[in-house]
Amino acid sequence: MTDLTRQPAHVQLRALDRREISSRELLDLHLDRIDATTLNAVVTRDDDAARQAAHTADERRARGEAVGVLDGLPITIKDSFETAGLRTTSGAEELADHIPDQDADAVARLRHQGAVIMGKTNTPAYCQDLHTDNALFGPTLNPHDPARTVGGSSGGPAAAVAAHLTPADLGSDLAGSLRLPAHYCGVYGLRPTHGLVPARGHVPRPPGWLTSSDMVTPGPLARHPRDLDLLLNALTTPAPGEGTPWCVDLPTVGKGVEHLSIAIWAEDPDCPVDHETAQALATLEEVLTAAGALVRHTPGPVRFTDSTSLFEQLLYATATATVDDETAAAELAAAGQLQDDDTSPRAIFLRHRSQTHRSWLRANEARARLRSDWQRLFTEHDVLVTPAAPTAAIPAGSRALAVDGQERNFFDQTGWVNLTSHIGLPSLVVPVTTTAQGLPIGVQVIGRPYADRVLLDVAERLATLLRAFG
Structure with a gap:
């Protein structure tokens, strides 16, 4: 039998629907993988509670009463999100014994859609580093090379997804915190349009606060664009306790690759990229052009x-x-x-x-004007492609960044992803290739507000084209 833990989430869900495997069996396969790993990506578990949730999902399915798009799927959650009855530390020693009595809103939405929460994934203390390491749990290792960083702050989620410890994870992104680890670990990571997914219950802010940062955005990580679409569906469907009177119907691309207009912002002197990253963008342009897409270079809609x-x-x-x-x-x-x-x-x-x-x-007000500048770009183009970061994953623990031998500011790692962090546009990291050393290189695909599913459509088409090209 195929090892389902190595399959993407939508394939695992299909196997559940066809009764080829039970939720309890699928959960135990993932728990076995977590037991066997030394990556230190999953740092808190409650196996008994997870097995009970999986058993309940199996009973629902047997009665033909599946509750949502994720029913019975085991997933993990970044340790910055409060989870009822399951320790939530945000990587901070002072929260080592914090067990919330209420789910974060985003977690509640996932549970409402049937997800089985099997554990919490590592993050730097209060999500405040570009490496995932803390005094409570220690460092998370990169599945592609343990000497390289997983990035931060959603490094535990990205490593867990990349290592097939979980089919998907809920991460968060304020300053590239989801997209940089996705790039470094070679998985898909979506920062949704700001406001689509509520952030209440994300630490920091302190436990119990009803408000959150005006920039932090919860978002999913997975190994396939179709999986992100499933997670996005769940995360944008209000749970009953919210009392929200609306639902969201996000548009899709609605046309073939040959009819897409794609802008590429491949380089900028204020955040240069190395030669392997530049080559990855050139390869992507070649693939898109060969498929008939209209590809144009742009200096960007704003000054970097x-x-x-x-x-x-x-x-x-x-x-x-x-x-x-x-x-x-x-x-x-x-x-x-x-x-x-x-x-x-x-x-x-x-x-x-x-x-x-x-x-x-x-x-x-300046933020609103920048958003307007971005909007003008999308009157002519469906999406914009940029580098995800200047390089592949840097050495673990390093406080230096070198781009083709030239020293750069350490925080240039997130320079490209932070073009949209304060603007709130949907932004997706897509794995494209690997370096000569086998480290992943991704790109960032950006769309107009609420074009989240357009990005996922484009990403799935890119994946197909890149497989054919390779």
């Missing part, structure tokens, strides 16, 4: 540096909500002592952390 500066201002602002009064006062005092001509990273950090509400409102 302007977008990055605004992103940083809004990022530092949203991170201040939960600091204590003493820290906030100290930062305000330190900002007041800065010289007007001080443009150091510390000065930028302090000014943005202590900015007035008026300054934030003007930054929010």
